[in-house]
Amino acid sequence: DAKTTQPNSMESNEEEPVHLPCNHSTISGTDYIHWYRQLPSQGPEYVIHGLTSNVNNRMASLAIAEDRKSSTLILHRATLRDAAVYYCIRLLAPYEKLTFGTGTRLTIIP
Amino acid sequence: GAVVSQHPSRVICKSGTSVKIECRSLDFQATTMFWYRQFPKQSLMLMATSNEGSKATYEQGVEKDKFLINHASLTLSTLTVTSAHPEDSSFYICSARDRTGGVNSGNTIYFGEGSWLTVV
Numbered sequence: 717d718a719k720t721t722q723p724n725s726m727e728s729n730e731e732e733p734v735h736l737p738c739n740h741s742t743i744s745g746t747d748y749i750h751w752y753r754q755l756p757s758q759g760p761e762y763v764i765h766g767l768t769s770n771v772n773n774r775m776a777s778l779a780i781a782e783d784r785k786s787s788t789l790i791l792h793r794a795t796l797r798d799a800a801v802y803y804c805i806r807l808l809a810p811y812e813k814l815t816f817g818t819g820t821r822l823t824i825i826p
Numbered sequence: 827g828a829v830v831s832q833h834p835s836r837v838i839c840k841s842g843t844s845v846k847i848e849c850r851s852l853d854f855q856a857t858t859m860f861w862y863r864q865f866p867k868q869s870l871m872l873m874a875t876s877n878e879g880s881k882a883t884y885e886q887g888v889e890k891d892k893f894l895i896n897h898a899s900l901t902l903s904t905l906t907v908t909s910a911h912p913e914d915s916s917f918y919i920c921s922a923r924d925r926t927g928g929v930n931s932g933n934t935i936y937f938g939e940g941s942w943l944t945v946v
Contacts, residue, residue, distance in 0.1 A: 752937075759832075759919045759937035760870070803869075813860060814921065814935055816870040 734791040738804030741785040748807040753800040832938035849920030855900035856922035
Protein backbone atom coordinates (compact mmCIF):
# COMPACT_ATOMS: atom_id res chain seq x y z
CA ASP A 717 0.00 0.00 0.00
CA ALA A 718 1.73 3.09 -1.26
CA LYS A 719 -0.51 5.39 0.77
CA THR A 720 -0.32 8.19 -1.77
CA THR A 721 -3.00 9.34 -4.18
CA GLN A 722 -2.32 10.78 -7.61
CA PRO A 723 -4.49 11.52 -10.64
CA ASN A 724 -4.32 8.71 -13.17
CA SER A 725 -3.38 10.96 -16.04
CA MET A 726 -2.63 14.54 -16.99
CA GLU A 727 -1.91 16.43 -20.17
CA SER A 728 0.19 19.48 -20.72
CA ASN A 729 1.34 21.52 -23.63
CA GLU A 730 4.97 21.51 -24.58
CA GLU A 731 7.07 24.32 -23.10
CA GLU A 732 4.49 25.07 -20.42
CA PRO A 733 4.82 24.38 -16.69
CA VAL A 734 3.31 21.22 -15.28
CA HIS A 735 2.05 20.76 -11.74
CA LEU A 736 1.64 17.14 -10.69
CA PRO A 737 -0.24 16.76 -7.41
CA CYS A 738 0.09 14.06 -4.80
CA ASN A 739 -1.91 13.46 -1.66
CA HIS A 740 -0.29 11.74 1.31
CA SER A 741 -2.61 12.65 4.12
CA THR A 742 -1.44 9.86 6.45
CA ILE A 743 2.23 10.70 6.20
CA SER A 744 4.25 10.46 9.38
CA GLY A 745 6.81 12.96 10.56
CA THR A 746 9.81 10.96 9.42
CA ASP A 747 8.60 9.88 5.99
CA TYR A 748 10.32 11.46 3.03
CA ILE A 749 8.45 12.24 -0.17
CA HIS A 750 10.14 10.93 -3.27
CA TRP A 751 9.24 11.40 -6.90
CA TYR A 752 10.32 9.06 -9.63
CA ARG A 753 9.34 8.84 -13.26
CA GLN A 754 9.31 5.95 -15.64
CA LEU A 755 9.63 6.14 -19.36
CA PRO A 756 8.30 3.24 -21.44
CA SER A 757 10.32 0.04 -21.08
CA GLN A 758 12.79 1.61 -18.67
CA GLY A 759 13.44 1.46 -14.97
CA PRO A 760 12.24 4.38 -12.84
CA GLU A 761 14.37 7.48 -12.76
CA TYR A 762 14.86 9.55 -9.63
CA VAL A 763 13.45 13.05 -9.93
CA ILE A 764 13.49 14.72 -6.54
CA HIS A 765 12.77 14.18 -2.86
CA GLY A 766 12.06 16.25 0.22
CA LEU A 767 10.95 16.20 3.82
CA THR A 768 9.47 19.54 4.82
CA SER A 769 10.95 22.34 2.80
CA ASN A 770 10.46 23.01 -0.87
CA VAL A 771 13.25 21.57 -2.99
CA ASN A 772 14.72 22.47 -6.36
CA ASN A 773 17.07 20.63 -8.65
CA ARG A 774 17.92 20.68 -12.32
CA MET A 775 14.99 18.47 -13.22
CA ALA A 776 12.13 19.85 -11.18
CA SER A 777 10.87 21.55 -8.06
CA LEU A 778 8.99 19.96 -5.20
CA ALA A 779 6.51 22.01 -3.25
CA ILE A 780 5.45 20.43 0.04
CA ALA A 781 2.39 21.66 1.88
CA GLU A 782 2.94 23.06 5.33
CA ASP A 783 0.97 20.21 6.91
CA ARG A 784 2.86 17.73 4.68
CA LYS A 785 -0.35 16.07 3.64
CA SER A 786 0.21 16.88 -0.01
CA SER A 787 2.93 17.86 -2.39
CA THR A 788 3.30 19.04 -5.96
CA LEU A 789 5.98 18.20 -8.45
CA ILE A 790 6.63 21.11 -10.76
CA LEU A 791 8.21 20.76 -14.18
CA HIS A 792 8.96 24.32 -15.12
CA ARG A 793 8.97 23.88 -18.88
CA ALA A 794 7.71 20.58 -20.17
CA THR A 795 9.34 18.92 -23.14
CA LEU A 796 8.28 15.87 -25.09
CA ARG A 797 10.92 13.89 -23.22
CA ASP A 798 9.06 14.52 -19.99
CA ALA A 799 6.22 12.26 -21.09
CA ALA A 800 6.29 9.46 -18.55
CA VAL A 801 4.51 7.94 -15.58
CA TYR A 802 5.31 9.97 -12.48
CA TYR A 803 5.25 8.27 -9.12
CA CYS A 804 4.92 10.04 -5.80
CA ILE A 805 6.20 7.78 -3.04
CA ARG A 806 6.49 7.91 0.70
CA LEU A 807 9.78 6.49 1.85
CA LEU A 808 8.66 4.73 4.98
CA ALA A 809 11.35 5.20 7.58
CA PRO A 810 12.90 3.10 8.97
CA TYR A 811 11.89 0.41 6.48
CA GLU A 812 13.13 2.44 3.54
CA LYS A 813 11.54 0.48 0.78
CA LEU A 814 9.89 2.22 -2.14
CA THR A 815 6.34 1.04 -2.71
CA PHE A 816 4.81 2.29 -5.93
CA GLY A 817 1.22 3.32 -6.48
CA THR A 818 -0.37 3.72 -9.88
CA GLY A 819 1.27 7.06 -10.62
CA THR A 820 0.24 9.80 -13.03
CA ARG A 821 0.70 9.26 -16.74
CA LEU A 822 1.81 12.61 -18.13
CA THR A 823 1.20 13.29 -21.80
CA ILE A 824 2.93 16.24 -23.43
CA ILE A 825 1.13 17.80 -26.35
CA PRO A 826 3.40 19.26 -29.03
CA GLY B 827 24.17 10.22 -10.66
CA ALA B 828 24.70 6.71 -9.39
CA VAL B 829 24.37 3.86 -11.86
CA VAL B 830 22.68 0.53 -11.43
CA SER B 831 23.08 -1.98 -14.22
CA GLN B 832 21.03 -5.05 -14.97
CA HIS B 833 21.93 -7.97 -17.16
CA PRO B 834 20.55 -9.33 -19.35
CA SER B 835 18.23 -6.63 -20.62
CA ARG B 836 16.16 -9.23 -22.46
CA VAL B 837 16.02 -12.98 -22.08
CA ILE B 838 13.87 -15.70 -23.55
CA CYS B 839 13.81 -19.07 -21.86
CA LYS B 840 11.92 -22.29 -22.20
CA SER B 841 9.25 -23.25 -19.74
CA GLY B 842 10.68 -25.28 -16.87
CA THR B 843 14.15 -23.83 -17.02
CA SER B 844 15.74 -21.33 -14.66
CA VAL B 845 17.04 -17.91 -15.54
CA LYS B 846 19.30 -15.55 -13.61
CA ILE B 847 19.18 -11.77 -13.69
CA GLU B 848 22.06 -9.75 -12.30
CA CYS B 849 21.90 -6.33 -10.69
CA ARG B 850 25.08 -4.36 -10.13
CA SER B 851 25.74 -1.01 -8.52
CA LEU B 852 28.55 0.38 -10.65
CA ASP B 853 29.88 3.34 -8.69
CA PHE B 854 28.69 2.83 -5.15
CA GLN B 855 28.28 0.10 -2.58
CA ALA B 856 24.76 -1.05 -1.89
CA THR B 857 23.95 -2.81 1.36
CA THR B 858 20.35 -3.07 0.26
CA MET B 859 18.88 -3.89 -3.12
CA PHE B 860 15.26 -4.29 -4.08
CA TRP B 861 13.63 -6.44 -6.74
CA TYR B 862 10.41 -5.50 -8.51
CA ARG B 863 8.32 -6.97 -11.27
CA GLN B 864 6.06 -5.04 -13.57
CA PHE B 865 3.38 -6.29 -15.92
CA PRO B 866 2.35 -4.22 -18.95
CA LYS B 867 0.37 -1.10 -18.08
CA GLN B 868 0.74 -1.78 -14.38
CA SER B 869 2.81 -0.30 -11.61
CA LEU B 870 5.91 -1.83 -10.08
CA MET B 871 5.34 -4.50 -7.49
CA LEU B 872 7.99 -4.99 -4.84
CA MET B 873 9.02 -8.62 -4.66
CA ALA B 874 11.79 -8.66 -2.10
CA THR B 875 14.43 -6.72 -0.26
CA SER B 876 17.94 -8.06 -0.56
CA ASN B 877 20.50 -7.34 2.14
CA GLU B 878 24.18 -8.02 1.60
CA GLY B 879 25.30 -11.11 3.45
CA SER B 880 21.89 -12.13 4.72
CA LYS B 881 18.68 -13.70 3.50
CA ALA B 882 16.29 -11.69 1.42
CA THR B 883 13.02 -10.48 2.85
CA TYR B 884 10.12 -11.35 0.59
CA GLU B 885 6.86 -9.48 0.26
CA GLN B 886 3.65 -11.27 1.02
CA GLY B 887 2.57 -13.58 -1.77
CA VAL B 888 6.01 -13.88 -3.38
CA GLU B 889 7.35 -17.42 -3.44
CA LYS B 890 10.87 -17.39 -2.06
CA ASP B 891 11.66 -20.84 -3.47
CA LYS B 892 10.69 -19.73 -6.94
CA PHE B 893 12.41 -16.36 -6.91
CA LEU B 894 15.83 -16.96 -5.42
CA ILE B 895 17.72 -13.85 -4.42
CA ASN B 896 21.40 -13.73 -3.59
CA HIS B 897 23.24 -10.61 -2.46
CA ALA B 898 26.77 -11.90 -2.09
CA SER B 899 28.64 -8.60 -2.31
CA LEU B 900 28.06 -4.90 -1.85
CA THR B 901 27.75 -4.40 -5.59
CA LEU B 902 25.90 -7.46 -6.84
CA SER B 903 22.51 -9.03 -6.28
CA THR B 904 21.01 -11.78 -8.41
CA LEU B 905 17.45 -12.92 -8.98
CA THR B 906 16.95 -16.45 -10.21
CA VAL B 907 13.54 -17.41 -11.53
CA THR B 908 13.39 -21.16 -11.06
CA SER B 909 11.25 -23.51 -13.12
CA ALA B 910 9.97 -20.59 -15.11
CA HIS B 911 6.50 -20.64 -16.61
CA PRO B 912 4.84 -18.33 -19.14
CA GLU B 913 3.05 -16.47 -16.33
CA ASP B 914 6.48 -15.45 -15.00
CA SER B 915 7.03 -13.42 -18.16
CA SER B 916 7.42 -9.86 -16.97
CA PHE B 917 9.67 -6.83 -16.67
CA TYR B 918 11.98 -7.30 -13.69
CA ILE B 919 13.61 -4.25 -12.17
CA CYS B 920 16.18 -3.93 -9.43
CA SER B 921 17.15 -0.94 -7.37
CA ALA B 922 19.92 -0.17 -4.93
CA ARG B 923 20.63 2.26 -2.14
CA ASP B 924 24.00 3.79 -1.46
CA ARG B 925 25.23 2.50 1.88
CA THR B 926 26.60 5.89 2.83
CA GLY B 927 23.08 7.21 3.26
CA GLY B 928 21.47 7.05 6.67
CA VAL B 929 17.95 6.03 7.63
CA ASN B 930 16.80 9.58 8.05
CA SER B 931 18.71 11.10 5.18
CA GLY B 932 16.02 10.38 2.62
CA ASN B 933 18.83 9.05 0.51
CA THR B 934 18.06 8.22 -3.06
CA ILE B 935 17.39 4.75 -4.39
CA TYR B 936 18.60 4.15 -7.93
CA PHE B 937 17.03 1.81 -10.42
CA GLY B 938 18.41 -0.46 -13.09
CA GLU B 939 17.25 -0.42 -16.67
CA GLY B 940 15.07 -3.47 -16.18
CA SER B 941 15.14 -6.97 -17.65
CA TRP B 942 12.46 -8.37 -19.90
CA LEU B 943 11.82 -12.04 -19.28
CA THR B 944 9.81 -14.04 -21.78
CA VAL B 945 9.06 -17.66 -20.99
CA VAL B 946 7.96 -19.74 -23.97
